[in-house]
Amino acid sequence: MTDTLQRKPVSQVANSDCFTEESLTKLKEIMYEMRAEAGNHLFWEGDTADKLYFLKRGQVKITKASDEGKSFILYVYNTGDLFGQVDPFQNSVHSFNAEVMENSIIGVIQQKDLEVLLWQHGDLAVEFMKWMGLMHRMTQTKFRDLMMFGKPGALCSTLIRLCNSYGKNHGSEIVITKKLTNSELADMIGATRESVNRMLGDLKRGNIIAMENNYIVVKDLSYLRDICQCENCPVDMCRI
Amino acid sequence: MTDTLQRKPVSQVANSDCFTEESLTKLKEIMYEMRAEAGNHLFWEGDTADKLYFLKRGQVKITKASDEGKSFILYVYNTGDLFGQVDPFQNSVHSFNAEVMENSIIGVIQQKDLEVLLWQHGDLAVEFMKWMGLMHRMTQTKFRDLMMFGKPGALCSTLIRLCNSYGKNHGSEIVITKKLTNSELADMIGATRESVNRMLGDLKRGNIIAMENNYIVVKDLSYLRDICQCENCPVDMCRI
DNA sequence: CAAGAAGTGTGATGTAAATCACATCACAAA
DNA sequence: TTTGTGATGTGATTTACATCACACTTCTTG
Numbered sequence: 001m002t003d004t005l006q007r008k009p010v011s012q013v014a015n016s017d018c019f020t021e022e023s024l025t026k027l028k029e030i031m032y033e034m035r036a037e038a039g040n041h042l043f044w045e046g047d048t049a050d051k052l053y054f055l056k057r058g059q060v061k062i063t064k065a066s067d068e069g070k071s072f073i074l075y076v077y078n079t080g081d082l083f084g085q086v087d088p089f090q091n092s093v094h095s096f097n098a099e100v101m102e103n104s105i106i107g108v109i110q111q112k113d114l115e116v117l118l119w120q121h122g123d124l125a126v127e128f129m130k131w132m133g134l135m136h137r138m139t140q141t142k143f144r145d146l147m148m149f150g151k152p153g154a155l156c157s158t159l160i161r162l163c164n165s166y167g168k169n170h171g172s173e174i175v176i177t178k179k180l181t182n183s184e185l186a187d188m189i190g191a192t193r194e195s196v197n198r199m200l201g202d203l204k205r206g207n208i209i210a211m212e213n214n215y216i217v218v219k220d221l222s223y224l225r226d227i228c229q230c231e232n233c234p235v236d237m238c239r240i
Numbered sequence: 241m242t243d244t245l246q247r248k249p250v251s252q253v254a255n256s257d258c259f260t261e262e263s264l265t266k267l268k269e270i271m272y273e274m275r276a277e278a279g280n281h282l283f284w285e286g287d288t289a290d291k292l293y294f295l296k297r298g299q300v301k302i303t304k305a306s307d308e309g310k311s312f313i314l315y316v317y318n319t320g321d322l323f324g325q326v327d328p329f330q331n332s333v334h335s336f337n338a339e340v341m342e343n344s345i346i347g348v349i350q351q352k353d354l355e356v357l358l359w360q361h362g363d364l365a366v367e368f369m370k371w372m373g374l375m376h377r378m379t380q381t382k383f384r385d386l387m388m389f390g391k392p393g394a395l396c397s398t399l400i401r402l403c404n405s406y407g408k409n410h411g412s413e414i415v416i417t418k419k420l421t422n423s424e425l426a427d428m429i430g431a432t433r434e435s436v437n438r439m440l441g442d443l444k445r446g447n448i449i450a451m452e453n454n455y456i457v458v459k460d461l462s463y464l465r466d467i468c469q470c471e472n473c474p475v476d477m478c479r480i
Numbered sequence: 481c482a483a484g485a486a487g488t489g490t491g492a493t494g495t496a497a498a499t500c501a502c503a504t505c506a507c508a509a510a
Numbered sequence: 511t512t513t514g515t516g517a518t519g520t521g522a523t524t525t526a527c528a529t530c531a532c533a534c535t536t537c538t539t540g
Contacts, residue, residue, distance in 0.1 A: 018328045045471075066388050067469060074380070086373035088258045089474055095381055115366045122359030129358060129368060133326035136376040140314070141335055143383045147430045148306050151527070181487065190387050192528055197489060214536095229307060231285075234329055391497065421517065432498055437519060 013165065014080025016054065017236065018131040023124045027054065027082075030117055031107030036060075042098035042106070049092045050111045052084035058104020063097045063187075073187045075138075076101075076240045078165070082131065086111060137237055146189060149228045154189035155199050157228040158240070159209070163218055165239045174218040188240070253405065254320025256294065257476065258371040263364045267294065267322075270357055271347030276300075282338035282346070289334045290351045292324035298344020303337045303427070313427045314379075316341075316480045318405070322371065326351060378477055386429060389468045394429035395439050397468040398480070399449070403458055405479045414458040428480070 016024060031054055036042060042053060042060060053060070055077050062075040062083070074096060077083050085094060118125040145157035159176070166178040186196045203209045208220045218224065225232070256264060271294060276282060282293060282300060293300070295317050302315040302323070314336060317323050325334060358365040385397035399416070406418040426436045443449045448460045458464065465472070 064384055064388065072384075072388060074383075085377065086369055087377060088367075088370035088374050088476075092474075095377070095384065095471070095473070115369075118365045118369060119362030122362070122365070125358045125362070125365035125369070126355045127328075129326055129355075129365070129372065130328035132369065132372040132376065134328050136372065136379060137325065137327060137335070139376060139379050139383065143314075143379065143386075144304050144312070144335065146383075146387060148304065148312060182489095183487080193488085194490085194529080195527060198527095201489075231335070233335070234332075236328075422519095423517080433518085434499080434520085435497060438497095441519075 013235065013239075014078065015131065015134065015236070015239075016080050016082045018134060019127050020123075023121075023127050026117060026121060026124055027109065027114075028107060030113040031109050034106050034108055036100040036104045036106055038100055038103050040100045042100060043094050044097050045094055047094050049085040049087055049094045052082060052086070052109040052111070052114060053098070054107035054109065055079055055081045055083070056105040056107055058106070059101040060104060060106075061099050061101055063099060064095070065097065071187055072190055073184070076165070083135075084109075086114075086132070134237060138239060141233065141238060145228050151189060151191045151195055152199055152202075153228040154191070155185065155196065156224040157230065157238075158185065158188050159216070159218060160221070160224050160228070160230060161238050161240045162216070163221065164235045167218070170217070172219075174221065175212065176216045176218065179214055180216065253475065253479075254318065255371065255374065255476070255479075256320050256322045258374060259367050260363075263361075263367050266357060266361060266364055267349065267354075268347060270353040271349050274346050274348055276340040276344045276346055278340055278343050280340045282340060283334050284337050285334055287334050289325040289327055289332045292322060292326070292349040292351070292354060293338070294347035294349065295319055295321045295323070296345040296347055298346070299341040300344060300346075301339050301341055303339060304335070305337065311427055312430055313424070316405070323375075324349075326354075326372070374477060378479060381473065381478060385468050391429060391431045391435055392439055392442075393468040394431070395425065395436065396464040397470065397478075398425065398428050399456070399458060400461070400464050400468070400470060401478050401480045402456070403461065404475045407458070410457070412459075414461065415452065416456045416458065419454055420456070 019027065033056070036058070043049070043051075045064070057079050059079075060077045060083070061073050062077070064072045064074060066072070075083070083098075085092065118128055142157070142161075146154045149157070162176045162178065162180070163174045166176050167174040168177050169175075182196045182200065183193045185200075186193045189196070200209070204211070206223070208218070208223045210217045210219055224230070230238075259267065273296070276298070283289070283291075285304070297319050299319075300317045300323070301313050302317070304312045304314060306312070315323070323338075325332065358368060382397070382401075386394040389397070402416045402418065402420070403414045406416050407414040408417050409415075422436045422440065423433045425440075426433045429436070440449070444451070446463070448458070448463045450457045450459055464470070470478075
């Protein structure tokens with residue numbers, strides 16, 4: 001979560017920013033490209049986890065379904081993001097689902113190939129370690145935000161993360177350039193649509209946010225920060 | 241979370257099991273040893289995060305304090321565990337506190353030194369990547385357990401994790417060989433002492449668990465599994 | 481453009497869990 | 511032995527949030 005001034009233009013922010021141009025090229029060399037249509041799944045819970053995915057273009061969300069049919073959105077990945085699971089077990093399986101949200105072009109990396117690459121290139125290994133550290137930290141901070149500050153805190157944290165992932169500055173306001181339904185927001189914080197609706201209503205009435213042709217506009221970021229005790233961590237960390 | 245038969249003796253389970261003997265030796269060569277007394281802190285929120293810690297002996301918990309003075313226990317590390325933060329930012333700071341619970345002997349690794357080592361040794365880099373993946377997954381599964389199955393689910397998941405970290409089989413029962421107060425359990429699942437007390441009472445009445453001179457004994461692991469929809473993942477992953 | 485689908489907004493009610501308030505209980509120190 | 515201290519156990523009350531129910535709005539698409 002960052003000062004509005006520090007924010008990079010939306011289009012440049014991706015978690016593969018951790019890598020240098022050369023490293024990214026090396027990674028790209030061991031990828032094979034595939035296309036996936038919106039609605040399809042890259043993997044399901046229980047599938048073998050032995051691949052990484054580089055989102056050349058598109059959007060993918062990582063979810064967990066509960067028995068009662070509710071689904072919890074853990075991450076949303078966008079163009080330029082790298083994601084997947086690296087485990088020390090041979091028969092490791094996914095605990096989550098990866099659902100394609102927009103038609104996407106995806107570079108697939110086999111864990112075996114990645115291991116060879118890391119083995120050969122020390123600099124890539126170091127960058128890769130840092131990327132993994134970043135991803136882990138993103139999970140931890142999200143965990144904290146969703147556990148410690150109630151549903152309003154979780155929502156405010158999510159709005160801040162959305163600003164960091166999709167925000168465009170308009171003067172002192174930040175437009176979240178991604179349409180989101182109340183249900184989607186609810187699934188991101190483990191709440192119900194109705195609760196989100198009421199909370200958003202409160203924020204609108206308090207002049208913290210506003211809607212501009214169905215996009216959320218954040219008018220008072222510092223208020224959101226206070227609610228979830230945001231510590232102004234790096235933008236790259238506090239994302240969706 | 242595993243079948244009782246698969247469970248390794250407590251003393252052998254540590255997250256540094258990801259590494260081969262040789263790799264661990266290399267890591268140990270770049271450590272400097274320090275002693276820390278119970279009650280002290282290895283780091284506080286806001287401190288620079290540029291070190292890893294290898295717990296040669298002792299116990300350390302990673303916590304987050306909320307404004308209202310409540311504290312949430314994210315991890316408890318034991319002898320043989322490696323922990324710490326690796327971030328791609330130069331001025332990265334900790335989001336959590338590390339409190340020493342027992343007098344400990346700790347090997348400290350500077351991130352800079354680690355980078356050199358990873359750069360030089362491909363096999364270590366690959367193992368390190370897997371270790372990081374394991375740690376991340378541990379966080380994710382804990383996240384899921386605490387978010388999706390209510391407080392009873394969170395408690396059951398935590399009891400299973402405690403079995404995996406500290407469990408000793410006694411016939412079909414598992415003794416959790418670590419004394420825990422209701423408050424500590426509460427801090428692990430983000431609940432209150434009273435709630436934990438009531439939930440434990442329910443489990444005792446249902447003959448799922450019992451107390452034997454202040455140690456928790458799990459008598460019906462499968463019941464706990466059902467409550468938190470445990471998928472029987474590897475022991476090494478589902479830990480505290 | 482009509483009509484169904486998908487999304488929003490909001491009241492009423494139910495329920496899980498926090499909070500408050502004490503009564504024990506265990507045990508260590510004076 | 512008393513006294514203090516931390517932990518446990520349990521009822522009564524409050525609160526946050528889910529659930530249910532339904533009206534209203536806005537987007538689709540035939």
